[in-house]
Amino acid sequence: xxxxxxxxxxxxxxxxxxxxxxxxxxxxxxxxxxxxxxxxxxxxxxxxxxxxxxxxxxxxxxxxxxxxxxxxxxxxxxxxxxxxxxxxxxxxxxxxxxxxxxxxxxxxxxxxxxxxxxxxxxxxxxxxxxxxxxxxxxxxxxxxxxxxxxxxxxxxxxxxxxxxxxxxxxxxxxxxxxxxxxxxxxxxxxxxxxxxxxxxxxxxxxxxxxxxxxxxxxxxxxxxxxxxxxxxxxxxxxxxxxxxxxx
Amino acid sequence: xxxxxxxxxxxxxxxxxxxxxxxxxxxxxxxxxxxxxxxxxxxxxxxxxxxxxxxxxxxxxxxxxxxxxxxxxxxxxxxxxxxxxxxxxxxxxxxxxxxxxxxxxxxxxxxxxxxxxxxxxxxxxxxxxxxxxxxxxxxxxxxxxxxxxxxxxxxxxxxxxxxxxxxxxxxxxxxxxxxxxxxxxxxxxxxxxxxxxxxxxxxxxxxxxxxxxxxxxxxxxxxxxxxxxxxxxxxxxxxxxxxxxxxxxxxxxxxxxxxxxxxxxxxxxxxxxxxxxxxxxxxxxxxxxxxxxxxxxxxxxxxxxxxxxxxxxxxxxxxxxxxxxxxxxxxxxxxxxxxxxxxxxxxxxxxxxxxxxxxxxxxxxxxxxxxxxxxxxxxxxxxxxxxxxxxxxxxxxxxxxxxxxxxxxxxxxxxxxxxxxxxxxxxxxxxxxxxxxxxxxxxxxxxxxxxxxxxxxxxxxxxxxxxxxxxxxxxxxxxxxxxxxxxxxxxxxxxxxxxxxxxxxxxxxxxxx
Numbered sequence: 001x002x003x004x005x006x007x008x009x010x011x012x013x014x015x016x017x018x019x020x021x022x023x024x025x026x027x028x029x030x031x032x033x034x035x036x037x038x039x040x041x042x043x044x045x046x047x048x049x050x051x052x053x054x055x056x057x058x059x060x061x062x063x064x065x066x067x068x069x070x071x072x073x074x075x076x077x078x079x080x081x082x083x084x085x086x087x088x089x090x091x092x093x094x095x096x097x098x099x100x101x102x103x104x105x106x107x108x109x110x111x112x113x114x115x116x117x118x119x120x121x122x123x124x125x126x127x128x129x130x131x132x133x134x135x136x137x138x139x140x141x142x143x144x145x146x147x148x149x150x151x152x153x154x155x156x157x158x159x160x161x162x163x164x165x166x167x168x169x170x171x172x173x174x175x176x177x178x179x180x181x182x183x184x185x186x187x188x189x190x191x192x193x194x195x196x197x198x199x200x201x202x203x204x205x206x207x208x209x210x211x212x213x214x215x216x217x218x219x220x221x222x223x224x225x226x227x228x229x230x231x232x233x234x235x236x237x238x239x240x241x242x243x244x245x246x247x
Numbered sequence: 248x249x250x251x252x253x254x255x256x257x258x259x260x261x262x263x264x265x266x267x268x269x270x271x272x273x274x275x276x277x278x279x280x281x282x283x284x285x286x287x288x289x290x291x292x293x294x295x296x297x298x299x300x301x302x303x304x305x306x307x308x309x310x311x312x313x314x315x316x317x318x319x320x321x322x323x324x325x326x327x328x329x330x331x332x333x334x335x336x337x338x339x340x341x342x343x344x345x346x347x348x349x350x351x352x353x354x355x356x357x358x359x360x361x362x363x364x365x366x367x368x369x370x371x372x373x374x375x376x377x378x379x380x381x382x383x384x385x386x387x388x389x390x391x392x393x394x395x396x397x398x399x400x401x402x403x404x405x406x407x408x409x410x411x412x413x414x415x416x417x418x419x420x421x422x423x424x425x426x427x428x429x430x431x432x433x434x435x436x437x438x439x440x441x442x443x444x445x446x447x448x449x450x451x452x453x454x455x456x457x458x459x460x461x462x463x464x465x466x467x468x469x470x471x472x473x474x475x476x477x478x479x480x481x482x483x484x485x486x487x488x489x490x491x492x493x494x495x496x497x498x499x500x501x502x503x504x505x506x507x508x509x510x511x512x513x514x515x516x517x518x519x520x521x522x523x524x525x526x527x528x529x530x531x532x533x534x535x536x537x538x539x540x541x542x543x544x545x546x547x548x549x550x551x552x553x554x555x556x557x558x559x560x561x562x563x564x565x566x567x568x569x570x571x572x573x574x575x576x577x578x579x580x581x582x583x584x585x586x587x588x589x590x591x592x593x594x595x596x597x598x599x600x601x602x603x604x605x606x607x608x609x610x611x612x613x614x615x616x617x618x619x620x621x622x623x624x625x626x627x628x629x630x631x632x633x634x635x636x637x638x639x640x641x642x643x644x645x646x647x648x649x650x651x652x653x654x655x656x657x658x659x660x661x662x663x664x665x666x667x668x669x670x671x672x673x674x675x676x677x678x679x680x681x682x683x684x685x686x687x688x689x690x691x692x693x694x695x696x697x698x699x700x701x702x703x704x705x706x707x708x709x710x711x712x713x714x715x716x717x718x719x720x721x722x723x724x725x726x727x728x729x730x731x732x733x734x735x736x737x738x739x740x741x742x743x744x745x746x747x748x749x750x751x752x753x754x755x756x757x758x759x760x
Contacts, residue, residue, distance in 0.1 A: 226375065229370035
């Protein structure tokens with residue numbers, strides 16, 4: 001029900017075409033025999049109002065048609081590194097990490113001709129994807145849910161290394177991650193990538209400890225309102241008993 | 248609809264004047280309302296209606312407040328699909344026991360105290376959801392919050408105590424339908440509250456969802472206090488007062504229990520209800536994720552689809568109740584039974600089709616149709632329940648309601664737990680289960696009214712049926728007087744096809760009142 005940072009499908013949003021589904025007005029709701037028999041102002045109006053609302057809801061849904069990019073077809077032309085050591089635990093909202101990327105020099109000159117921007121993202125490691133379909137890896141990048149968090153979008157430069165510092169967002173959940181960089185062309189289409197880990201996503205992983213979201217004031221409020229509920233019930237029981245004994 | 252047309256004040260006064268009890272609505276010999284004015288707040292009948300549906304609505308909002316926020320909660324607590332599935336089952340399994348207990352409590356202490364106690368005692372679980380920090384505490388919070396769904400039993404019991412036979416289907420249908428609406432409303436309310444806290448106040452998302460849970464908690468607290476402060480058990484007063492005055496026989500649990508569990512009709516209705524309301528609860532837990540995963544809609548749209556399933560309750564369950572009453576007017580109890588079987592079976596067919604749909608638009612259309620039929624069959628079920636027993640009405644309502652939760656638990660365990668079946672295959676198989684479990688409706692038989700396939704037994708009367716729940720000794724001491732009044736007012740269940748001379752004009756206040 002909620003949209004999350006980085007959950008938007010790649011490639012760039014401008015390529016997504018919205019098309020309303022073709023839904024016939026008739027046949028969404030079955031005729032209700034007794035309502036058909038008696039024309040009533042009150043209930044009939046309620047039913048038609050509800051039917052209209054449901055129809056408007058239906059017609060608001062948009063199917064998206066995206067020119068999909070397959071991850072398996074992308075060349076791994078970028079080298080990416082991040083400062084945390086294997087096994088080091090970083091705290092969301094507090095710690096920072098240095099991220100660097102560069103073109104792998106073993107590729108021929110001109111490989112990066114089409115590169116315009118580099119999008120760096122934080123991605124879930126397999127251990128944090130297990131039994132969590134909402135983080136599943138898909139070869140089709142428009143459906144892939146591995147990399148949900150944007151770290152930075154930078155202009156592509158031919159210098160040896162581009163480095164920057166990233167403060168871990170407070171919105172990051174507790175999980176094991178790696179960093180991946182996507183090279184985008186002039187149309188915003190993904191054309192290459194690089195990542196801090198190997199192809200099996202087993203090395204150079206970073207652990208992030210997310211914030212709990214709990215606070216002392218929340219605990220106190222929960223306690224007070226709970227006491228209010230149970231207390232009001234006790235109050236009514238005592239009042240009823242008093243009334244009974246007074247009579 | 249005739250119940251919307253209020254009679255003149257003169258008519259009401261003439262009704263009230265014929266008895267020392269002053270009611271703002273026309274009543275029968277049991278002082279049950281013979282009209283159902285949906286927008287009236289007249290005490291005690293219509294006030295009880297509004298208190299019961301709203302308190303049940305609040306309980307539904309609380310119980311299903313977590314699923315629409317799951318995308319945030321699961322990240323915060325590190326939940327897996329298995330954890331979410333287990334918590335979904337826990338949320339509806341807790342209410343099985345609670346509903347049975349609630350039925351007995353209604354029979355013994357009355358719906359007002361039973362309902363308020365349950366609502367206010369489960370509210371701490373809603374508040375404590377905001378301080379959970381692991382998969383196990385999430386499961387426990389959902390389990391205990393789920394107990395509040397048992398307020399459905401008091402809701403139906405209360406309506407059956409306040410409205411006469413020709414209107415009880417409508418009253419039960421609307422009260423339960425508007426209450427169930429909470430399952431859809433929460434899919435809209437919770438994300439809205441969350442977004443407000445997250446964006447307007449600027450809380451982090453992991454704090455925002457926690458604060459959001461205070462909204463359903465406060466709603467539930469307010470509803471519980473309103474029920475105990477403003478409600479009344481019966482048209483003539485509260486249980487305690489009537490028992491003290493000697494106007495109401497104080498029943499024993501063992502006898503109430505015995506007459507409930509030995510009534511085969513109650514068990515069949517519990518089974519069939521397990522595959523209309525049970526299916527509805529299952530869909531509430533899985534549908535958003537199903538559309539998100541299968542059709543790649545984003546989470547907001549998936550939530551809107553899920554909400555539209557629940558929001559259909561605004562008219563579909565009441566329509567089931569009205570349809571039940573309409574069939575009863577012409578065909579009596581046999582009409583009610585046929586209506587239940589036909590509507591629920593068609594719902595099963597639509598459920599199978601839903602599981603086979605490959606396009607988003609078609610799936611949404613079929614789901615909306617399916618929601619109308621599955622929810623209408625819930626209304627039709629509770630058009631029959633009030634006539635199964637007079638003495639054990641509360642416990643039988645509880646057994647039926649509990650059957651709904653058992654159905655939800657079993658369905659989720661069989662079809663939606665782990666990866667044995669894909670979700671779409673699970674939905675299709677659930678449709679087959681609906682068809683199979685609706686067939687036993689044909690075995691429900693009332694000697695005085697008949698069943699789906701067999702007519703009534705000659706010379707069997709309503710009085711014989713309801714008096715049979717009382718021993719000769721109890722009858723001699725007049726304990727069964729309420730049952731006799733109920734029998735007199737349920738003659739309408741014979742329908743127009745049987746000897747009309749034996750029926751009493753139940754839509755008007757009897758002259759002796």
